[in-house]
Structure formats: structure tokens, C-alpha cells
Amino acid sequence: xxxxxxxxxxxxxxxxxxxxxxxxxxxxxxxxxxxxxxxxxxxxxxxxxxxxxxxxxxxxxxxxxxxxxxxxxxxxxxxxxxxxxxxxxxxxxxxxxxxxxxxxxxxxxxxxxxxxxxxxxxxxxxxxxxxxxxxxxxxxxxxxxxxxxxxxxxxxxxxxxxxxxxxxxxxxxxxxxxxxxxxxxxxxxxxxxxxxxxxxxxxxxxxxxxxxxxxxxxxxxxxxxxxxxxxxxxxxxxxxxxxxxxxxxxxxxxxxxxxxxxxxxxxxxxxxxxxxxxxxxxxxxxxxxxxxxxxxxxxxxxxxxxxxxxxxxxxxxxxxxxxxxxxxxxxxxxxxxxxxxxxxxxxxxxxxxxxxxxxxxxxxxxxxxxxxxxxxxxxxxxxxxxxxxxxxxxxxxxxxxxxxxxxxxxxxxxxxxxxxxxxx
Amino acid sequence: xxxxxxxxxxxxxxxxxxxxxxxxxxxxxxxxxxxxxxxxxxxxxxxxxxxxxxxxxxxxxxxxxxxxxxxxxxxxxxxxxxxxxxxxxxxxxxxxxxxxxxxxxxxxxxxxxxxxxxxxxxxxxxxxxxxxxxxxxxxxxxxxxxxxxxxxxxxxxxxxxxxxxxxxxxxxxxxxxxxxxxxxxxxxxxxxxxxxxxxxxxxxxxxxxxxxxxxxxxxxxxxxxxxxxxxxxxxxxxxxxxxxxxxxxxxxxxxxxxxxxxxxxxxxxxxxxxxxxxxxxxxxxxxxxxxxxxxxxxxxxxxxxxxxxxxxxxxxxxxxxxxxxxxxxxxxxxxxxxxxxxxxxxxxxxxxxxxxxxxxxxxxxxxxxxxxxxxxxxxxxxxxxxxxxxxxxxxxxxxxxxxxxxxxxxxxxxxxxxxxxxxx
Numbered sequence: 001x002x003x004x005x006x007x008x009x010x011x012x013x014x015x016x017x018x019x020x021x022x023x024x025x026x027x028x029x030x031x032x033x034x035x036x037x038x039x040x041x042x043x044x045x046x047x048x049x050x051x052x053x054x055x056x057x058x059x060x061x062x063x064x065x066x067x068x069x070x071x072x073x074x075x076x077x078x079x080x081x082x083x084x085x086x087x088x089x090x091x092x093x094x095x096x097x098x099x100x101x102x103x104x105x106x107x108x109x110x111x112x113x114x115x116x117x118x119x120x121x122x123x124x125x126x127x128x129x130x131x132x133x134x135x136x137x138x139x140x141x142x143x144x145x146x147x148x149x150x151x152x153x154x155x156x157x158x159x160x161x162x163x164x165x166x167x168x169x170x171x172x173x174x175x176x177x178x179x180x181x182x183x184x185x186x187x188x189x190x191x192x193x194x195x196x197x198x199x200x201x202x203x204x205x206x207x208x209x210x211x212x213x214x215x216x217x218x219x220x221x222x223x224x225x226x227x228x229x230x231x232x233x234x235x236x237x238x239x240x241x242x243x244x245x246x247x248x249x250x251x252x253x254x255x256x257x258x259x260x261x262x263x264x265x266x267x268x269x270x271x272x273x274x275x276x277x278x279x280x281x282x283x284x285x286x287x288x289x290x291x292x293x294x295x296x297x298x299x300x301x302x303x304x305x306x307x308x309x310x311x312x313x314x315x316x317x318x319x320x321x322x323x324x325x326x327x328x329x330x331x332x333x334x335x336x337x338x339x340x341x342x343x344x345x346x347x348x349x350x351x352x353x354x355x356x357x358x359x360x361x362x363x364x365x366x367x368x369x370x371x372x373x374x375x376x377x378x379x380x381x382x383x384x385x386x387x388x389x390x391x392x393x394x395x396x397x398x399x400x401x402x403x404x405x406x407x408x409x410x411x412x413x414x415x416x417x418x419x420x421x422x423x424x
Numbered sequence: 425x426x427x428x429x430x431x432x433x434x435x436x437x438x439x440x441x442x443x444x445x446x447x448x449x450x451x452x453x454x455x456x457x458x459x460x461x462x463x464x465x466x467x468x469x470x471x472x473x474x475x476x477x478x479x480x481x482x483x484x485x486x487x488x489x490x491x492x493x494x495x496x497x498x499x500x501x502x503x504x505x506x507x508x509x510x511x512x513x514x515x516x517x518x519x520x521x522x523x524x525x526x527x528x529x530x531x532x533x534x535x536x537x538x539x540x541x542x543x544x545x546x547x548x549x550x551x552x553x554x555x556x557x558x559x560x561x562x563x564x565x566x567x568x569x570x571x572x573x574x575x576x577x578x579x580x581x582x583x584x585x586x587x588x589x590x591x592x593x594x595x596x597x598x599x600x601x602x603x604x605x606x607x608x609x610x611x612x613x614x615x616x617x618x619x620x621x622x623x624x625x626x627x628x629x630x631x632x633x634x635x636x637x638x639x640x641x642x643x644x645x646x647x648x649x650x651x652x653x654x655x656x657x658x659x660x661x662x663x664x665x666x667x668x669x670x671x672x673x674x675x676x677x678x679x680x681x682x683x684x685x686x687x688x689x690x691x692x693x694x695x696x697x698x699x700x701x702x703x704x705x706x707x708x709x710x711x712x713x714x715x716x717x718x719x720x721x722x723x724x725x726x727x728x729x730x731x732x733x734x735x736x737x738x739x740x741x742x743x744x745x746x747x748x749x750x751x752x753x754x755x756x757x758x759x760x761x762x763x764x765x766x767x768x769x770x771x772x773x774x775x776x777x778x779x780x781x782x783x784x785x786x787x788x789x790x791x792x793x794x795x796x797x798x799x800x801x802x803x804x805x806x807x808x809x810x811x812x813x814x815x816x817x818x819x820x821x822x823x824x825x826x827x828x829x830x831x832x833x834x835x836x837x838x839x840x841x842x843x844x845x846x847x848x
Contacts, residue, residue, distance in 0.1 A: 151824075167824045176824070301805045301812070364816070371795040381725045388725070392788070392822035400575075400591045400600070400814065 098129065105132045106139065107154045110162045110183035110215075123249065123321055124213055127237040127328075131181050131217035132164075134235065134332040138219060139166050139179045141336045145343055146173040157385040160185030161213075165387055169394060173347065176222045176394040183215040184383060193240055196379065197250070197315050206243045213239045216253075217332070218376070220391040221339070222366075226359035227349040229259035229266065229307070230366065231339045232391070234376060235332050251324050252314035253331055255338055256293055258307030258366060260359040261409050262416055264423075266342045267308050271423040273338045274311050274331075281327040286424075289313045294420040299369050304417040306369045310338075358410050360397035367396050522553065529556045530563065531578045534586045534607035534639075547673065547745055548637055551661040551752075555605050555641035556588075558659065558756040562643060563590050563603045565760045569767055570595040574603070581809040584609030585637075589811060593818060597652070597771065600818040603643040608807060612636050617664055620803065621674065621739050630667045637663045640677075641756070642800070644815040645763070646790075650783035651773035653683035653690065653731070654790065655763045656815070658800060659756050675748050676738035677755055679762055680717055682731030682790060684783040685833050686840055688847070690766045691732050695847040697762045698735050701754040705747070710848075713737045718844040723793050728841040730793045734762075782834050784821035791820050 098117045102108060109116060109132050116125045139150050148171035156162035163182040168174055187209045188196070194203065196214075203210055216236030223230065235253035242248060257270050271290070278285035293312035298305050311331070316324050370377055370391055380388035404410030522541045526532060533540060533556050540549045563574050572595035580586035587606040592598055611633045612620070618627065620638075627634055640660030647654065659677035666672060681694050695714070702709035717736035722729050735755070740748050794801055794815055804812035828834030 153825075169824050176822075178824070360819070367791060367820075367822075368795060368813075371792060389792075389822065390824065394823070395784070395819060395821050396791075397819050398600075398791075398813065398816035399818070400593050400602070401577075 098125075101129060102132070105136050106152050106166055107164050110154075110164065110181065123237065123325065124215070124239060126325060127215055128183060130325075130329060130332060131215060131235065134217045134335060135164065135166060135179050135181050135219075138335050141340050142168070142174065142177055142179070142221065145340065145347070146171040146177075148172055148174070150177070150179070155387065157184065159383075159385055161215075163387060165390065167390065173223055173225070173228070173343065174221060175224045176392075177220075178390045179217070179219040180387070180390060181215075181217050182386070183213070184386070185213050186211070186383075188212050188240070192382065196238060203240055203248060204243045211241045213237075218391075219335070222363065222393040223343065225346060225349060226260040226351050226355045227263075227346040228343050229257050230393075232256055232258070233335050235328050237328075249321060250315045250317040251328050252316065253328060254289065254293055254296075254310060254312030255331065255335060256297055256307055256310035256312065257339075257342075258362070260355070260362050260413065262308075262413050263342075263346075266345070267421075267423040269341060270308075270310065270338050273334050275424050277330040277334045278311065278327075280330055281323070285313075285327070286311065297369065299365055299373070301372075302365065302368070304365065304414070305420055306366060306417075308416060308423070309420060357397065358404070360395060361399055361402055362413075363393040363396040364398045367392055522549075525553060526556070529560050530576050530590055531588050534578075534588065534605065547661065547749065548639070548663060550749060551639055552607060554749075554753055554756060555639060555659065558641045558759060559588065559590060559603050559605050559643075562759050565764050566592070566598065566601055566603070566645065569764060569771070570597040570601075572596055572598070574601070579811065581608065583807075583809050585639075587811060589814065591814065597647055597649070597767065599646045599648045601643075601645045602814045603641070604811070604814060605639075605641050606810070607637070607639040608810070609637050610635075610807075612664070616806065620662060627664055627672060628667045635665045642815075643759070646787065646817045647767065649770060649773060650684040650775050650779045651687075651770040652767050653681050654787075654817075656680055656682070657759050659752050661752075673745060674739045674741040675752050676740065677752060678713065678717055678720075678734060678736030679755065679759060680721055680731055680734035680736065681763075681766075682786070684779070684786050684837065686732075686837050687766075687770075690769070691845075691847040693765060694732075694734065694762050697758050698755075699848050701758045702735065702751075704754055705751040709737075709751070710735065721793065723789055723797070725796075726789065726792070728789065728838070729844055730790060730841075732840060732847070733844060781821065782828070782837075784819060785823055785826055786837075787817040787820040788822045791816055 098120055099113055102113060109128055111125075111128055116128065119125045143150060146168065148168055150166045150168045153165045153167070154162065155165065161182070161184040163180060165181075166179045168177040171177065188205075190203060190205050190208050190210065193205070193210050193212065214236065216234055218232075218234035218236075220232045221230060233253070233255035235251070237251050238249060240248045255274060257267070259266065274290075275286040278289065289311035290309060292314075293309040294305055296312045297307065297309060316327075318324070370389075374391075377388055377391070380386045404414060522544055523537055526537055533552055535549075535552055540552065543549045567574060570592065572592055574590045574592045577589045577591070578586065579589065585606070585608040587604060589605075590603045592601040595601065612629070614627060614629050614632050614634065617629070617634050617636065638660065640658055642656075642658035642660075644656045645654060657677070657679035659675070661675050662673060664672045679698060681691070683690065698714075699710040702713065713735035714733060716738075717733040718729055720736045721731065721733060740751075742748070794813075798815075801812055801815070804810045828838060
């Protein structure tokens, strides 16, 4: 994962820019961007969007980086990503052996490399490689911005499988950050198997027992600065063998953002990055999975969503395994560009004790959701030998009858949580 | 509620005391205590117990205060209570009208005084008066020791009933303290009614609906100093009217202590005060309800109890309503003497940042229990318009994979939570 250096941030336009119509801007912007991207001669897919009184320009340069510029502070800043890197990666993947690809990982995978090589065309292997790659990519990006170091812990589960947990506590930027890979093998009862799916499909096991494999990458990041939102993502794959030997499989996943204060630009970048990934696969994915996310991350007893959402889906098993896997791959490749630009933007924001306290109150709500409603945690707790509750923040606060003052930024945040918005 | 002043603490004995046999001590102690209790000429029920290498002397003076002296630091300190005050109160109650008794309360009761006067012999009225008295007694004792003031908020529930919440946040001694009275009226579905009882009794309602009344006093106190334990109590009464007009009723309740560090003397005082209240009513109550408490306050996914227990019971409806009510009354009259002597003992204990952090980790576990397992919270959340989650601490902490060092006081605490002990 490469980043354009901070020096590429430039003040390009005066205030008159905002009066331009988008299509008039396009040509001008393309030229200017090309001229100041010294290492880049060609920009493709330059598009302009107007959002929250700001003009946002998205472009992809010849190295495959997606660039985002906005007129936020009348100064163009860059927020860049790696949409096209995925193409490069794809080429790399094809040319590389499993062993070669593993060199970029945090540790060796949970499954023996020899087994992965042997079963390299099976979905289980492809997914395990993808979750390992996602972990490596995300933790590196976080370490770079924090300056601290993650602790890595590879663990085994005597019932089958294991995981690689990668955690940072009390870093410079992050109060608590975890990026975990888990691969679970075992047998489920028919009842437990049913509970794993939000759908209604009945699974028949041999003597009521179903051999299963569940794997995923998941991450929860809680920064110190209340102007940097928390992020969570999880991408997972389940495979269950029925009595007749047939395999039931499905994918699930999602990425969602939990800010302490509303920043419409951040919300746009976050949702738009997810939307673009979704749009490549199905025109309805973003709208459907955005709604699902708002429904899922809902703290019923408070009448509030946990954060400003993102996407969430489960039981995805059509049109076919390869296509769903490609969609999951696109999603995992948004985790850095969804979040890191937001972290960098607010890195040096100052904050007051009141803002810190409000962050702590919101962390309390995060804990409430995770302990009371989260299906992933319930699943984890039902699996002996699993690591769970890593997602809880380092610190949280519960005030008696806390209600922010009218017109305050805290009240604005609450209003959004009580009435989920469209951000793109 | 009167307290003997701190000046009554005296160094009475030298180290030789510990070598005496209990029966030899008795006469000596009685004389000495009588001589230094200048305001007291007679001590009754002087008893000596040996516990955890300490000799503990319990006595009741002529004003009805229970006095506790121990050789803990080779200095006799006092921890006193009001066992006998309850007798005085009883006399008072009999001679006083409802209106007169209400003068000592925080606010007027939830139910109109005129209604209470009219129905003064019904159990609902007796219980509402008792929970109001308990609230007044406990909050006054807490205010006295803290020096701060509780905020009182009387609220109504449009579905029927209401409550009086009495809360202190960020006091001198208490980080968060709540002493609440709730009186709920309404209709339950048969399913909901079934869930309210831990037993299996089936209740038949008119068209499936059961008019009910639920009331209770409950309190959770989280002190700042990690050497002062948190305490929780709840005493409640349920009444459900069945289709044929007959009333089903039962009582529930309990008091339990959650220390951050083990202090065997505190544990003894706490459990012994509860045991003495239980013993007056049934020889098996303490043992049974102590076990029930350890079973109930169990954080399954951690394999730990929440604290060092106390007593817990539910569905109590025998031998008869009057006798169960008397037991509940005895229990509510232990809430001050169970806890206040412990608070006062540790009021000026110094502590380190490490001890504060460990307290915060334990508070995290408290949150986990309350959000994941507590039946009272589940019941409250199922009742629209109810105030819940007041029991959560102001602040809590979740460390990655926290495990105290071998032989540390934190490890000693964990060991007790993993293997519940007998304290009396």
C-alpha cells in the first residue's frame, strides 16, 4: 500500500471555484491534477461531485491510486486509495505461489501452507489468503499513521483452527485497535447451524452434527482523538457439510463508521468508497446493504444506531461462489481507503475535555450494542476457545440521564443516530 | 440513623489478646466496652467470633446500635448499625399514620397518600412504605459519609406508576450512586408474566392479559476509591391478578458486594450482617440464598462471579405473605449496616494508579454482567417508560487479555471470583 506524500497537498483554487459548474471544472481539474502529480502522466475516471457545499473530485492515476480532492477548506487535500492496486495485486496473485504470497503476511496462516498449496483452488484457501492479506494491509496502514507497534499473537484452538490477533493498546493515535484473523473448524449441532444464518435454510447433518469451517477478518479501531471516528469491519466465510456430502456456503460482512461528531465530508468519503465497491458488482448492493447496516447496528433500548453505518450483509450465496468472493475482495480492499484518509485529516485536531467526555459516553453505547445485540459476539461466546470481546473500547462512560443541549454538536450527532441519513 | 463518632475508636488490647480463647475474652470485652461507651450503660448480645486470624466482637448497646469491634490492626475499631433501631421503628410505625411516616421520605410516594391511607392494610401499601423508608435511610447514610448531595427526580410512567430516582454522580466518595424506588402498574401478557418468575408456575389471564403491580427499591453504589467495594441491593414485590380474580404474589431481593480487592474482614461483616437477618426467619435462608447469589451473579463467559456475593432470592411466597414481608423488612434494614461500616473503614485509604486501573477493569466486568445477564435489566428494558441502566458505573475499562501477575492482590481477587468462598 503506497501513499502519496503529504507534500502533494496543494492550494489549487480560490473561492471562485465553488461557483463553477461541475462539468466546467472537469477539464480544468484534470489538467491541474496531471500537472502537479509529477510521478503521474495520466488521470483516468476523473469525476466531480458536489456534496455538502463542497466540490469533490475523484480520479484514478496511472499507478492505480484513487485520488480524492475536495474544496473543503478551499485547499485541495488528497485522500487516496488503491482501487487499481487490486488489479496489480490480482496480476501478482496469479503469478505468485501461496508461499510467496504468505511472505507479506503478519505470520504464517492458521492453516498449514502445505495444505493451502494442495487445496489452492478451493474457496476456503482463497478466502484464508484474502483475510490474511487484508489484515496485513490494514495493520500496516494503521502502524504507519500511529507510529506505534501492534502486538501479534498467533493462537490455536484445541477444538480446531485458531487465529492471529494483532492488537495495539494506548498507541499515539489509537486507544485500542485490533485486526484479527480467525479460522474455526469443528462440528455444529443443527440448531447452532441454524442460528448462524439470519435466513431460514434448514441444514441436515449426519447424526445431527454438521462439520463446519468459519473464517473471517475483523477489526475494531478506537482512536483517542474524539474527532477521529471508530471503525469496524468484518468479512467472513462459512462452509457447512451436510449429511449427503454437499457443501452449504455463504459470505457475510460489512464496514461501518462510528463518529463522535458529524463530519459530512468524512461520511461522504466513507460511504462513497463503499458504494463504488458495491456498484462494481450489483447496482442494488449499496442501497440494500446500507439499509441492512442501519437496521443491524441499532441499539433498540436507546432508539439510536451505533454510528453512521456503512454496509452490512449476511447469507450472501448468489449468483455464484466466484462472483460473491470477488465482491468480498472488493470490499476488503476498501478498508484502508474508507478510513485512513479520515484518520489523517483529523490527526492534529484539538479537542476539549467536554468533547472527550462525549466520546466516552458514545463508547458506552458502543459497549451496549456489542454486549447486548452483536451476533458475532454471541457466536464467538458460543464457541469454546474463541477470543471475543476484543472489540470493546479501552474506556467508556455512563452518565446519569445524559442529554446534550439543544443546537449543540452532540445533539446534531444524536439526531443523525436517531434518524439515519443518506450520505452519498 | 445515628453513628457513634470516630473518637470511640480505641486501642484496647495488646497482641496478647489474640491468644485468649473466645469464652475467656467475653467477660473482659464486655466490661471494657461498657466502660468506654460513655453514653451506654448496658451492652447486650455480646458475642465473639474468630475469623481470618482476627477476633471479632459483636454487641448491641442500649440505644439499639450494633457495634462491631475487631482486633484487625490490634486496635478496636467500631462498625455500628441499627438492628435495634428497627424495633424502635416498628413501635413508631404502629403509632404513626401513613401521612406522618411519609414526612421522613425523600418525596411523596408514587401512589397517592390518600390511596395508601385507604388501602393501608394491603401488602402493596406496606411494601411501598417499606421501600420508601429504605430509600430514605440509605440515601441519608450515603450523603452523610460523602458530604455531597443526591439529585432527586420523581417521574411518572404513562403506562402506569412511576418512580423516585435519587442519584449522585462524581461525589467526594462515590463516583456514581443511585437509590431508586419504582412502582409499576400495567398489564402483562401470559408469556411476559411467565418470564418474570424464575419458577414454572403458569398464570392465566383474562384474554391473555394479566393486570400486575411490581415495586421495589434498588441501589447500586460505585465508590471512587478502589479499596471501597461497590454494593448493590434490590428488594421487590410482584402481584398479578389472574382471570378468576385471585392474586398471585411473590417477593424477591438480595444484597451483594463487589470489592476490587479482598478484605476478609469486610467480607465477614457483610455476610454476617446478612446471615443474622436471615437467621431470624429461617435457619436455611442464609446458606440457600448465599448459594443462589453466587449462581446468579455469575459472568459465564469469564467463568467469574461479579463480586463476593451476599444473598439473592426470587419467587418467595411461603410460609405466608406477612412472614415473607417481615423477612424482606429485616433484609432492607441491613443495607446500611452491611455497607456503611466498610465505606467508613476505607474512606482514607490511599491507592495507586495500578489499583485504580484494576478497579476500572472490574467495573468493565460489572458492565458485562449487567448488560448480558441481569434479569432485572432485561425486565426493565421490556417495560416501556422505565428507567434502566442506572446501575452502570460512570467509567469502565477493557484491557486486551488482562491477567494479573501470580501472587498479586489482583490474582487473589480473581481466585475468589473463580472459586466462591464461605465468609461466615
